[in-house]
Amino acid sequence: MNFSFTPEEEKFREDVRAFLAEHNPNRVEDADDDIESGLARLPKLMAWNQALYDRRWVGFHWPREVGGGGGGVVEQMILKEECAKAHAPMLGLSYMGLAWVGPGVIKYGSEEQKRRFIPPILKGEEHWCTGYSEPGSGSDLASLQCKAERNGDDYLINGQKIWTSLAMWAQWMILLVRTDPRASKHAGMSCLLVPMDTPGIDVRPIKTMNGRTPFAEVFFDNVRVPVVNRLGEEGQGWDVTKTALANERSSIAEVTALQHNVEELKRLAVQCRLNGRPAIEETNVRQRLAKLDCTIEAMRLSGLRFLTKQLRGEPVGAETSVNKLLRAGVEVEIGRLGCDIQGSRGAIEGGRWQKHMLSWPATVIGGGTPNIQKNVIAERILGLPRDVSSG
Amino acid sequence: MDFGFTEEQVGLQDQVRRFVASECPLTRVRQIMEADRAYDAALWSKTAELGWQALTVPEAYGGLGLAWEDLIIVAEETGRGLLPSPLLATAAAARLLAALGDEKQKSRWLASIAAGQTVATIAALEDGDVLDERGITCRAEVRAGGEVALHGSKSLVAYGQAADLFLVVAREQDGVSVFAVESPASGLVVEPLSLVDATQRAADVVLDGVIVPESARLGPAGKAWPAVRSVLDAAAVALAAELVGAADASVAMATEYAKIRRQFGQPIGRFQGVKHRLAELHVAVESARSLVYYAAWAVDHAGDPSMHVSMAKAYASTAADEAGEECIQIHGAIGFTWECDAHLYYKRGRCCRNLMGSPEAHRERVLTSQGL
Numbered sequence: 001m002n003f004s005f006t007p008e009e010e011k012f013r014e015d016v017r018a019f020l021a022e023h024n025p026n027r028v029e030d031a032d033d034d035i036e037s038g039l040a041r042l043p044k045l046m047a048w049n050q051a052l053y054d055r056r057w058v059g060f061h062w063p064r065e066v067g068g069g070g071g072g073v074v075e076q077m078i079l080k081e082e083c084a085k086a087h088a089p090m091l092g093l094s095y096m097g098l099a100w101v102g103p104g105v106i107k108y109g110s111e112e113q114k115r116r117f118i119p120p121i122l123k124g125e126e127h128w129c130t131g132y133s134e135p136g137s138g139s140d141l142a143s144l145q146c147k148a149e150r151n152g153d154d155y156l157i158n159g160q161k162i163w164t165s166l167a168m169w170a171q172w173m174i175l176l177v178r179t180d181p182r183a184s185k186h187a188g189m190s191c192l193l194v195p196m197d198t199p200g201i202d203v204r205p206i207k208t209m210n211g212r213t214p215f216a217e218v219f220f221d222n223v224r225v226p227v228v229n230r231l232g233e234e235g236q237g238w239d240v241t242k243t244a245l246a247n248e249r250s251s252i253a254e255v256t257a258l259q260h261n262v263e264e265l266k267r268l269a270v271q272c273r274l275n276g277r278p279a280i281e282e283t284n285v286r287q288r289l290a291k292l293d294c295t296i297e298a299m300r301l302s303g304l305r306f307l308t309k310q311l312r313g314e315p316v317g318a319e320t321s322v323n324k325l326l327r328a329g330v331e332v333e334i335g336r337l338g339c340d341i342q343g344s345r346g347a348i349e350g351g352r353w354q355k356h357m358l359s360w361p362a363t364v365i366g367g368g369t370p371n372i373q374k375n376v377i378a379e380r381i382l383g384l385p386r387d388v389s390s391g
Numbered sequence: 392m393d394f395g396f397t398e399e400q401v402g403l404q405d406q407v408r409r410f411v412a413s414e415c416p417l418t419r420v421r422q423i424m425e426a427d428r429a430y431d432a433a434l435w436s437k438t439a440e441l442g443w444q445a446l447t448v449p450e451a452y453g454g455l456g457l458a459w460e461d462l463i464i465v466a467e468e469t470g471r472g473l474l475p476s477p478l479l480a481t482a483a484a485a486r487l488l489a490a491l492g493d494e495k496q497k498s499r500w501l502a503s504i505a506a507g508q509t510v511a512t513i514a515a516l517e518d519g520d521v522l523d524e525r526g527i528t529c530r531a532e533v534r535a536g537g538e539v540a541l542h543g544s545k546s547l548v549a550y551g552q553a554a555d556l557f558l559v560v561a562r563e564q565d566g567v568s569v570f571a572v573e574s575p576a577s578g579l580v581v582e583p584l585s586l587v588d589a590t591q592r593a594a595d596v597v598l599d600g601v602i603v604p605e606s607a608r609l610g611p612a613g614k615a616w617p618a619v620r621s622v623l624d625a626a627a628v629a630l631a632a633e634l635v636g637a638a639d640a641s642v643a644m645a646t647e648y649a650k651i652r653r654q655f656g657q658p659i660g661r662f663q664g665v666k667h668r669l670a671e672l673h674v675a676v677e678s679a680r681s682l683v684y685y686a687a688w689a690v691d692h693a694g695d696p697s698m699h700v701s702m703a704k705a706y707a708s709t710a711a712d713e714a715g716e717e718c719i720q721i722h723g724a725i726g727f728t729w730e731c732d733a734h735l736y737y738k739r740g741r742c743c744r745n746l747m748g749s750p751e752a753h754r755e756r757v758l759t760s761q762g763l
Contacts, residue, residue, distance in 0.1 A: 290754030298678035308395040378666035385661040
């Protein structure tokens with residue numbers, strides 16, 4: 001085993017640090033930004049995107065033919081890690097487009113679709129939201145009912161989506177719809193690219209327990225979308241959607257962010273007092289902090305083992321579910337511990353840790369709940385039988 | 392950057408796994424458990440033939456000169472099979488000899504260890520579980536004529552009842568030193584313990600005026616603690632590796648059972664209450680494995696590996712403890728029986744949890760090693 005980097009990789013790391021020193025618009029406190037404060041700093045963030053774009057560091061691992069960087073796994077990890085250490089903004093303004101749309105368009109899109117949609121994503125000029133979950137289809141996403149019926153050269157869409165992040169600001173939506181109700185649930189879906197200013201789309205924001213409004217319900221009433229906006233073939237919707245998940249790379253940036261939080265908790269524990277002495281002297285606080293250290297370090301190292309498999313070209317399975325499950329527990333615990341260290345004063349709202357404690361469902365429930373992750377691990381890794389299904 | 396095994400390491404892992412499965416399945420483990428001997432000589436010979444005792448002994452002294460990460464590969468498999476053997480105790484003692492011994496001392500003992508002819512163990516820990524230097528109260532009294540008298544008690548010395556050679560950690564005027572004590576010796580009283588986990592052996596050792604020559608001291612007088620601490624850390628990682636193997640075996644055993652045991656018309660592994668618990672344990676085992684592998688590398692390569700050693704031991708202990716218990720639970724009443732193998736893993740997890748530092752003590756060290 002070895003944990004050193006090649007001279008080329010170390011040079012790249014230095015390049016990234018120099019880039020950040022020149023272009024990073026964030027101060028430490030900006031890293032926890034929500035959408036609204038991000039929008040207020042939009043000119044700085046657009047300049048950041050431009051600087052990244054000039055280096056082909058937006059879409060770093062995408063093929064160069066579509067405008068990406070064609071970069072390798074280790075370099076991408078280094079880039080994300082250094083950005084996370086510097087509390088930099090995300091690696092591209094159009095981050096939903098980068099995460100959910102680009103991979104699908106690259107794999108399934110027509111040449112025209114690639115030309116039309118990839119460059120504005122890379123330049124941060126066009127913003128996307130994802131139309132996946134429905135009130136009746138969350139963990140069981142494949143049961144979704146939003147219909148798209150063929151009507152001449154268009155589809156007519158009727159139905160409802162929910163938890164659609166950024167719907168209030170996005171220009172486009174990548175929408176998963178049912179085009180064939182008679183097919184099996186996975187085979188009857190298609191993927192459509194929908195302009196958000198199409199008549200018949202109604203966006204209703206939803207407020208969450210932390211007081212913010214990060215997502216919305218989106219209603220479709222006879223919304224007309226051209227067939228040429230379909231991504232992939234009819235019935236390929238599920239495969240297109242899975243491309244984004246298969247494209248998941250190193251979670252090192254997430255680990256760095258978690259480490260930052262725990263370092264903050266340690267500083268907090270030194271300042272706050274419990275039972276007449278600094279919280280950092282309380283056994284329970286110390287054990288909880290150490291457990292977080294251990295778990296986050298395990299996540300980092302498991303990520304490196306996974307990275308090694310990718311580098312070696314070895315087959316990978318559902319290993320990423322291990323870290324996803326751990327992350328859920330860590331996110332919840334960080335918020336709780338941050339308030340617990342404050343003792344009774346932790347009940348007062350508005351502070352950083354109160355916000356954290358009220359925000360964990362976004363990462364813990366969104367993108368696959370812990371119960372779903374446990375099912376994935378149990379079934380795909382341990383080979384245990386699937387749940388009794390209702391069909 | 393490569394956090395994986397080389398082809399040779401994969402080969403070693405495969406060899407050890409197959410040996411354990413064919414030469415020492417759990418039926419054999421039970422026989423060895425119930426035999427009234429300190430260790431199984433036939434098994435010890437077989438592992439010596441394969442070179443396991445020689446793995447980390449330097450080549451200059453007849454060993455294979457491999458790294459601690461290679462020993463960890465063996466340890467994970469012997470833990471998976473609960474193989475009863477003084478292998479890890481001897482490997483730790485060899486590491487301390489290599490770290491502190493002079494040419495004469497290393498030549499005298501390391502070749503014999505590598506050949507499987509000497510069983511060795513470190514006698515460091517004392518009653519009360521104080522893991523730092525203050526925990527050493529055993530005294531070494533230098534007398535006229537080049538003799539040293541050792542007085543004190545050591546607790547839970549691994550395979551003490553099997554050892555030909557004890558490396559005794561004792562305090563003399565200037566600080567902590569290590570003395571090589573060959574067994575038997577006058578004044579050396581080895582009291583074999585009966586452990587809950589009968590797949591391993593340990594003894595309390597009383598030193599009642601044991602006389603050794605000054606030439607039995609390893610390294611300069613009173614300055615041995617850093618090396619002792621460092622070797623005990625490596626030993627803790629080896630123990631943690633065994634616990635990862637044992638935890639993995641518990642999860643595998645429970646998973647297999649959950650696939651075949653049927654109740655309410657279906658395999659019990661279909662119920663989320665059962666499969667979710669196994670998923671959580673799998674996550675614990677995988678995480679422990681990552682920490683242990685890295686710590687095994689770190690004890691040979693990092694400046695100060697203590698934080699990672701503690702992370703590995705804490706996590707592996709907890710994983711083996713919980714997996715062992717859950718394995719019984721998933722088996723239902725059958726899991727309670729002597730005949731079912733679940734209790735063997737349960738007992739290994741429960742006993743080793745607090746050996747070489749409890750998870751709580753190690754978590755404490757995770758923080759203190761950061762200056763908190």
